[in-house]
Amino acid sequence: MKKAIHSIDLGKAALYGAVLVAFWTFVFGVYFWLIGWIFGASSTLIDLNLANWTSYTVTTALQVVWRMLLNGLGGAFAGFFVALVYNAVAGLMGGIVIHLDDA
Numbered sequence: 001m002k003k004a005i006h007s008i009d010l011g012k013a014a015l016y017g018a019v020l021v022a023f024w025t026f027v028f029g030v031y032f033w034l035i036g037w038i039f040g041a042s043s044t045l046i047d048l049n050l051a052n053w054t055s056y057t058v059t060t061a062l063q064v065v066w067r068m069l070l071n072g073l074g075g076a077f078a079g080f081f082v083a084l085v086y087n088a089v090a091g092l093m094g095g096i097v098i099h100l101d102d103a
Contacts, residue, residue: 003098007086007095009083014076025068
């Protein structure tokens with residue numbers, strides 16, 4: 001069975017881009033947050049006390065959340081733009097034809 005994708009919903013593509021980019025920003029943000037914790041403890045420039053660790057933890061957590069929001073906006077724009085271009089090209093060429101098996 002042949003099916004053709006003639007257009008992509010712009011809102012869903014923007015949401016997909018936003019969620020995808022925000023998720024990966026969170027994953028890498030937490031990774032670098034932990035790396036800072038692990039290797040920051042061996043630094044001679046950091047006075048290891050509760051105030052510094054609490055400040056680092058709260059500041060870094062807020063930075064990760066802030067970057068998730070900003071990068072999510074960029075991802076939403078990218079998803080919207082890619083879907084817009086696909087819809088324009090698919091309108092000229094008829095879309096992408098996919099062959100599906102009847103299973």
